[in-house]
Amino acid sequence: KQEVTQIPAALSVPEGENLVLNCSFTDSAIYNLQWFRQDPGKGLTSLLLIQSSQREQTSGRLNASLDKSSGRSTLYIAASQPGDSATYLCAVYSGGSNYKLTFGKGTLLTVNP
Amino acid sequence: KAGVTQTPRYLIKTRGQQVTLSCSPISGHRSVSWYQQTPGQGLQFLFEYFSETQRNKGNFPGRFSGRQFSNSRSEMNVSTLELGDSALYLCASSSSSAFSYEQYFGPGTRLTVT
Numbered sequence: 618k619q620e621v622t623q624i625p626a627a628l629s630v631p632e633g634e635n636l637v638l639n640c641s642f643t644d645s646a647i648y649n650l651q652w653f654r655q656d657p658g659k660g661l662t663s664l665l666l667i668q669s670s671q672r673e674q675t676s677g678r679l680n681a682s683l684d685k686s687s688g689r690s691t692l693y694i695a696a697s698q699p700g701d702s703a704t705y706l707c708a709v710y711s712g713g714s715n716y717k718l719t720f721g722k723g724t725l726l727t728v729n730p
Numbered sequence: 731k732a733g734v735t736q737t738p739r740y741l742i743k744t745r746g747q748q749v750t751l752s753c754s755p756i757s758g759h760r761s762v763s764w765y766q767q768t769p770g771q772g773l774q775f776l777f778e779y780f781s782e783t784q785r786n787k788g789n790f791p792g793r794f795s796g797r798q799f800s801n802s803r804s805e806m807n808v809s810t811l812e813l814g815d816s817a818l819y820l821c822a823s824s825s826s827s828a829f830s831y832e833q834y835f836g837p838g839t840r841l842t843v844t
């Protein structure tokens with residue numbers, strides 16, 4: 618059974634700081650990994666999708682890496698801004714014949730002005 | 731291109747009642763998945779529909795059911811509501827049957843059971 622863990626559960630940083638969010642998964646036989654952002658009471662916004670054959674993806678100030686063999690992914694946020702404050706969720710597609718998206722519990726990020 | 735839409739956005743029901751939630755995927759997307767989000771359990775997969783067929787199912791009781799129409803719109807039904815069904819229900823659409831495509835989420839339906 619796939620399990621996804623995100624560390625830390627919460628993070629508070631001053632504006633301008635670079636930061637790293639961590640995601641680990643127990644079954645390395647994944648198809649892809651996706652990072653999402655969720656604002657309070659809202660739906661999920663897709664940030665980055667990394668295919669199983671890829672090592673990293675970049676979008677603006679965001680960079681996500683994937684090490685499938687060790688079951689780890691990181692989301693790097695450069696020059697953080699107050700508008701980056703949200704919950705960040707990591708999810709993996711896996712499961713063989715019973716494939717599904719399995720989510721971590723998320724990291725609550727607060728960027729202080 | 732319009733995003734994923736869900737209706738209604740908020741719903742209050744009484745224990746024992748049933749409820750139907752609706753999801754309209756992004757135009758051209760044929761896969762629709764449903765998720766339940768609660769503070770304690772986080773996001774959990776309910777089921778996925780592709781071309782009107784349920785392709786995959788999570789570990790939820792039979793009170794949770796769904797269907798998909800020929801225009802890819804999907805509905806989710808919960809019968810005999812329990813207090814523990816209070817949650818944010820999210821649907822997501824994807825452009826292909828392939829696993830590698832992104833999931834795009836709607837804003838969710840907030841269900842409160844009293």
